Amino acid sequence: MEALINMVLLTLMAVITVGIIRMKSLFGVVILGGIYSFLMASVMIVLDAVDVAMTEASVGAGVSTVLMLAALYLTKHEETPSLHSPAVALLLAAVVGAALIYGTIDLPPFGSADTPVNTHVAPRYLEKSIPETSVPNVVTSVLGSYRGFDTFGEVTVIFTAGLGVLLLLRGRRKRIHSDVETAAIAADARDAA
Amino acid sequence: MSPAIETLITSYNYWITIFLMVAGLYTVIAKDNMIKKLVGLSLFQTSVYLLYLSPGKILGGTAPIIDPALKVYSNPLPHVLILTAIVVGVATIALGLALVVRINEEYGTIEEDEIFETGTGK
Amino acid sequence: MKLDLILRVTTKIILPFMLLFALYVQFHGDYGPGGGFQAGVIAAGMIILYALVFGLRAAQRVVPMSLVQRLIPLGVLIYAGVGIVAMMKGGEFLNYSVLAQNSVKGQHEGILLIELGVLVTVASTMVGIFYAFVERGR
Known part of the structure; x- marks a missing residue:
């Protein structure tokens, strides 16, 4: 039963992913991304990762959707159709995918308890x-104590990323070039080439 | 159960993981729109969450919160690694979005090919 | 900006419960699912919801940007501080066993303290990033 629910949710995620790639409206892409995150959180609950599911539901579907919408408000809502064909990217993706599928042949079957991952530490x-x-939630004790150094590093990364965003966005605001200026810049570029 | 169905059940998680990973890779390479590229990047990132969590699951087990009534628990270690990765992921995506916003202010576009046509911004 | 009345009233009702839930997730993280990361994001979500419905100015009266800018490094300092205190008490960096009379109690206290540091940094970073994006749009 667990495996069945897991498979249904994963299939839905794959469908949403195709939608994300094909959709031209960036607003739609962000909303689909929120649905994707909720599906991912559901899969995580099926995989017994309740702490992670909670994080994914609040971060992936909540904060990151809001930030994406804020960025869309500041930029553009539509994706312009691409001029060059996606053949090379498709080929590369297919080759990488085939290599990775080949790699799964040796992986342990889903859900078994006697694999190296589950028997070592x-x-x-x-x-x-x-x-x-004296902490019953093992995820908390590993996160805080056994792997405290790791978490310290992660907190530092979040601090640094926050610092970077504040530095990038809170500086002096420059206005967008007028059409005349853009044309002048393009002419400069042609001269230089 | 026939062997084909058994293979499907035992490897389905890995196949979907790989599909999401490849979809993210394709989006990053093929799309010119920078916000779409960041979405592709986060698709790739979420596929890694699945890659870590799937082997840690034990069928018939429960969440790793110790209780005298329960015996079998799933592996807590991947949960810890991915828990921190999600929050770091949103912080780095926000950094990427901030860069896109600045690029839009500088060039007036977030399409990569249009930026290359414009040349250097001032 | 005039928004839907229902949205405003519902937000006012739901906000204290969001804060309560964030605190529950924070301090119950030892016994159930939760911890500093989740609680931080939920607390930040509360401020973000308030800003979305009542405007940035109203939100910054409650949590000003200057406070957020101080809280972001404060969380990291709390975390590192726990490690330094452990060192001064004769243990290794981030070895919580020496923090209290016995090692089990010390471990529990240490986990609670570093989760507090995580909460402060995660919540203030998320709010700070949101403020930065919104201020840019004005």
């Missing part, structure tokens, strides 16, 4: 979390 965390930290 995870049982130790599950056994020792309560005796060592």
Whole structure:
């Protein structure tokens, strides 16, 4: 049953992905992205990752949709149709996809307990979390204590990214070039070439 | 159960993961619109979440919150890695969007081919 | 800007519960799903919702940009500070076992403190990024 629900949700995600690629209206793309994030959160719940599902639902469907809409408000709403053909990109994607599918042949089957991933360090965390930290939620104890350095790094990355956005957007505002200026710049570029 | 259906169930997660990954890659390469490129980048990123979480799932297990009534738990380690990756992901996507906004102010467009035609902005 | 009355009233009703839920997720993260990252995003979502419905000016009266700019590094400093205190008490950097009388209690306290640091940085970064985008549009 778990596997079946999982497969249905994953199929829906693949369908939404095709929609995201084909849609020209960027507004529609952002809204589809929100649906995609909610589906992803549902898949995560089926995969027993409740903490991650909570994060994905609030971050992916909430904050990142709002930020995307804010960026659309500041830029353009429509994607102009591309002039060159996507053949090269399709070919490259197909080759990479085929190579990765070939790689899955050796991967352990979905849902089995006796794979190296699940027998190495995870049982130790599950056994020792309560005796060592008295925290029943193993994700929290691994995040905060066993892998505290890792989380410290992540917090620093968030701090740095926030700093970068504030530096980029809170500076002096320059006005968009008028058509005359744009033409002059294009002429300069032609001369230089 | 026939072997074909069994293969489908045991590898379906990986196939969809790869489909999402390739779709993200295609979007980043083929689309000229920079916001579409960032969406493609986040598609690629979310496929990695699936790649990490799928092997950690144990069928019949539950979420890794210890309770005396339960015996089998899924692997908590991928959850920790992906939990932080999601929040870092949105912060970096925001940085990318900020760059796109600045590019739009400078060039008046967010289409890559149009920017290359314009040449250097002032 | 005049918005739907229902939207305004509903937002006013829902805001305190959002904050309560964020705090629940933060402090119940040891026993159920949740923690600093999720609580931070939910708390930021509350401010963002307020700004979307009542305008940026109203939101910045509650949480001014200067406060946000101070809170972003404060969270990282809380996190690093816990590590430094652990070092001064004779342990290694971020070894919480030395923070309290026994190591189990120390670990629990350490996790709570660093989750607080995560909450502060994540929430203020999300609000700061949102403010930056909206201010650019005016």
